[in-house]
Amino acid sequence: MDTLNLLMEGFASALTPINLLFAFLGVLLGTAVGVLPGIGPAMAIALLLPATYGMQTDAALIMFAGIYYGGMYGGSTTSILLNTPGESATVITAIEGHKMAKAGRAAQALATAAIGSFIAGTIGTALLVAFAPIVADFAVSMGAPSYMAIMLLALITVTAVLGSSKIRGFASLGLGLAIGLVGMDPVSGQNRLVFGFAPLADGLDIVVVAVAIFAIGEALWIAAHLRRTPVKTIPVGTPWMGRQDWKRSWKPWLRGTAYGFPFGALPAGGAEVPTFLSYVTEKKLSKHPEEFGHGAIEGVAGPEAANNASAAGTLTPMLTLGLPTNATAAVMLAFLVQKGIQPGPFLFDNEPDLLWTMIASLFIGNALLLLINLPLAPMWAKLLKIPRPYLYSGILFFATLGAFAVNLQATDLVLLLVIGALGFAMRRFGLPVLPLILGVIIGPRAEKQLRQTLQLSSGEVSGLFGEPLAVAIYVIIALVLLFPLILKLVRRLRGGSAPALVAPATGPLDGPGTLDAAAESDTAQEQDPDRAAHTVPQPAPQDEHRRKDQP
Amino acid sequence: MSQVATPAKKRVELLFAAFLFLIGVLVLVDASQIHVTYSQADPVGPKTVPYLVAGLLMASAIALGVTVLRGNLAEGDEGEDVDLGQPTDWKTLLPLVGVFVLNIVLINWAGWVISGTLLFFGSVLALGGRRYVLTFLISLLLAVGSFYGFYLGLGIKLPAGILQGVL
Amino acid sequence: MSIVVGYIPSPAGEAALDRAVLEARRAGCTLVVVNSSRGDAPVDDRLIDARQFNELEARLAGEDIDFWIERFPQGGDAAAEVLRVAEARRAELIVIGLRKRSAVGKFLMGSTAQRIILQATCPVLSLKAPDHL
Structure with a gap:
């Protein structure tokens, strides 16, 4: 019952007017950035990092949590109304959701998405409450070798499992680790990668790196390939559902939640796999399988729930182990680091008030989101009328402002531009961003842990394997790295017939690659299974008839 | 591409x-x-x-x-507003970078209000905005607003530059 | 010779289109419908989509006139497109719909109608939406 007490205390502090205000601000901002193209919750939080210098840590964290959950709601709105899923997590929603909207059932699609997200988010957060203390207790009992191994596991799974190309993932990780090295080594006092350039001696500010990679790199990349044709939204009234819709939605919501949370909690589980699994399950179980591909409400309800439950799941390793598994969680962690809070297994022990306030605010934010999304969906869609030049100029403007405000040094802006250019090049050459940002955040901590571990063992490498748990984790890392090789071998032995048998079992590893096979009826996605991760279906052609000949 | x-x-x-x-x-x-x-x-x-x-x-x-x-080429990052069917649009990108550099050069001397206004105004023009008067007013509003917002709200004093004393 | 109408799906736009159809039938010349968007916002309701295009087409086909629909999803501003088409088609009349706007709004945004009236080389007929009449 200790947990419940802590949670109640969390509610008490989250319900103070000022914190409630920030929760509200967070969900508003989150929904807005979810709706707007080109800005996601990770970028929004990165842009806000500088503004949080003067803020209470709990208020800022509450706001960020609201942005994180809000982005999920806003993303489903655009998926349904425009068929332009902002994130890979809402790709599946767009399949049935947009069909529903086209068939005049936009209101029901939005309603099932919002209510499903609310239910999944609430259950997911409750699961977080239940599991986080257990994981945290366990984490505290881990020794340095195990913690070192877990950090490596996080770096390697995110690098090797997510994203389309492992090589590009590792290149990105290497860049991130190199950025993390810049500055004075805290143990020996030696300068590394400073090149006699004084501003570098303090290291690269995590805020500057996050803003450069997420905001400048992204804005420049979009500007270089800006879509210039407007899309037509589907007019929508206030979302509502009939009795039949409720009846068809509630089971998919619960099943989606059951898929979403565990996958979110796994390192590198992500949201794509559970949304996809939920879609396939609903298609199989539905009493109306003929409606799939033409706007089946189950196909919106399930994946949307899975998506939000996985968002809650992602917070479990982030809060208990200090391991972020998606970009938004990584930026939130960067915020904690910047506030001088050491993320890691001791976070729950050291900062119980902060964390329980944040968790309580997740419940509150979720309820607020339902309130602002159900009646106001048509208003949110209006945000899409902002002309693109203003939107992307705004990103550049606030990114510059924020990065400059950190130290009031023009050199920070030079670094911002240089790292932003790197972010641009990474997007151009297909390097995933997440390994880099993880490398910057976790790299220095992993190094410290490594040196501490080996100090305890007086330099003996065997000290790294001093705990059974550490050994077990290294075995898992080896399996993750070797899995593709094993798979190849198995395929060769079975003479090429194997993939069909192996595929279901490899869900999390093949990731969205397998997704295409089942989304057969829709979305002209890439079919190359190795490279199909994070593809976004093109909006359905709406301009078939441009001109008519004179009769 | x-x-x-x-x-x-x-x-x-x-x-x-x-x-x-x-x-x-x-x-x-x-x-x-x-x-x-x-x-x-x-x-x-x-x-x-x-x-x-x-x-x-x-x-x-x-x-x-x-x-x-071996022929495994990169695919650019896709997104809602990204149209990979077109080659890199240097005519948009270079002016954007130019405006950004101009801001770096001017920020301490001319102050954030002037350099920030130019940053937003120039970016909108580079991205294809054509409503000059409206854009300029928005730029000015953003720059002045953020200057006072940071000063009053966060206690961060952005450089006033040549407008020192006026602001 | 032709009659050019600037069309957006709004009451004023419909009023302009109705009147332009009348004028075209009376003059016995081609009606050119211009619909354009700058294409700078992710969503623009002034641009007609495929369904609206088909409806517009079906409607004009029932009016017993020659017509031609010009749709620019990535056009310049509406005034420039209307003027350009009017020039190219040697329009004898341009028909536009007006909407109400405050003095400040006009100062900030400029007025499409004003530019067309000032720069056109042919007569311009402007209409308000029915409820303003």
């Missing part, structure tokens, strides 16, 4: 792999120049991890080069 011939694309990607390799070399050389005396308290020392990172960078750069030569 699809309009660009494959050999040219390959060359650009190999160049990027070379760039990664170069960063790896940089990390390696920098680490090798750290002078360190062995200490009981820190058997790993400040050099080990940089060596590992340099190795990772160089190895992945080489591997990237090999996959590119």
Whole structure:
């Protein structure tokens, strides 16, 4: 019952007017950035990092949590109304959701998405409450070798499992680790990668790196390939559902939640796999399988729930182990680091008030989101009328402002531009961003842990394997790295017939690659299974008839 | 990008792999120049991890080069507002970078209100906005608003530059 | 010779289109419908989509006139497109719909109608939406 007490205390502090205000601000901002193209919750939080210098840590964290959950709601709105899923997590929603909207059932699609997200988010957060203390207790009992191994596991799974190309993932990780090295080594006092350039001696500010990679790199990349044709939204009234819709939605919501949370909690589980699994399950179980591909409400309800439950799941390793598994969680962690809070297994022990306030605010934010999304969906869609030049100029403007405000040094802006250019090049050459940002955040901590571990063992490498748990984790890392090789071998032995048998079992590893096979009826996605991760279906052609000949 | 011939694309990607390799070399050389005396308290020392990172960078750069030569080319990052059917639009990109650099040059001398106004105004023009008067007023509002917002709200004093005393 | 109408799906736009159809039938010349968007916002309701295009087409086909629909999803501003088409088609009349706007709004945004009236080389007929009449 200790947990419940802590949670109640969390509610008490989250319900103070000022914190409630920030929760509200967070969900508003989150929904807005979810709706707007080109800005996601990770970028929004990165842009806000500088503004949080003067803020209470709990208020800022509450706001960020609201942005994180809000982005999920806003993303489903655009998926349904425009068929332009902002994130890979809402790709599946767009399949049935947009069909529903086209068939005049936009209101029901939005309603099932919002209510499903609310239910999944609430259950997911409750699961977080239940599991986080257990994981945290366990984490505290881990020794340095195990913690070192877990950090490596996080770096390697995110690098090797997510994203389309492992090589590009590792290149990105290497860049991130190199950025993390810049500055004075805290143990020996030696300068590394400073090149006699004084501003570098303090290291690269995590805020500057996050803003450069997420905001400048992204804005420049979009500007270089800006879509210039407007899309037509589907007019929508206030979302509502009939009795039949409720009846068809509630089971998919619960099943989606059951898929979403565990996958979110796994390192590198992500949201794509559970949304996809939920879609396939609903298609199989539905009493109306003929409606799939033409706007089946189950196909919106399930994946949307899975998506939000996985968002809650992602917070479990982030809060208990200090391991972020998606970009938004990584930026939130960067915020904690910047506030001088050491993320890691001791976070729950050291900062119980902060964390329980944040968790309580997740419940509150979720309820607020339902309130602002159900009646106001048509208003949110209006945000899409902002002309693109203003939107992307705004990103550049606030990114510059924020990065400059950190130290009031023009050199920070030079670094911002240089790292932003790197972010641009990474997007151009297909390097995933997440390994880099993880490398910057976790790299220095992993190094410290490594040196501490080996100090305890007086330099003996065997000290790294001093705990059974550490050994077990290294075995898992080896399996993750070797899995593709094993798979190849198995395929060769079975003479090429194997993939069909192996595929279901490899869900999390093949990731969205397998997704295409089942989304057969829709979305002209890439079919190359190795490279199909994070593809976004093109909006359905709406301009078939441009001109008519004179009769 | 699809309009660009494959050999040219390959060359650009190999160049990027070379760039990664170069960063790896940089990390390696920098680490090798750290002078360190062995200490009981820190058997790993400040050099080990940089060596590992340099190795990772160089190895992945080489591997990237090999996959590119084998024809596995990169796909640009997709997004809601990204149209990969078009080649990189340098006519938008270069002015944007230009405005950004102008801001860096001007920010301390002219102050944030002026350089920020130019930053937003120039970016909108670079991105194709054509409503000059409206854009200018929005730019000015954003710059002045953020100047006072940061000063009053967060206590951060952005440079006033030549407008010192006026603001 | 032709009659050019600037069309957006709004009451004023419909009013302009109705009147332009009348004028075209009376003059016995081609009606050119211009619909354009700058294409700078992710969503623009002034641009007609495929369904609206088909409806517009079906409607004009029932009016017993020659017509031609010009749709620019990535056009310049509406005034420039209307003027350009009017020039190219040697329009004898341009028909536009007006909407109400405050003085400040006009100062900030400029007025499409004003530019067309000032720069056109042919007569311009402007209409308000029915409820303003």
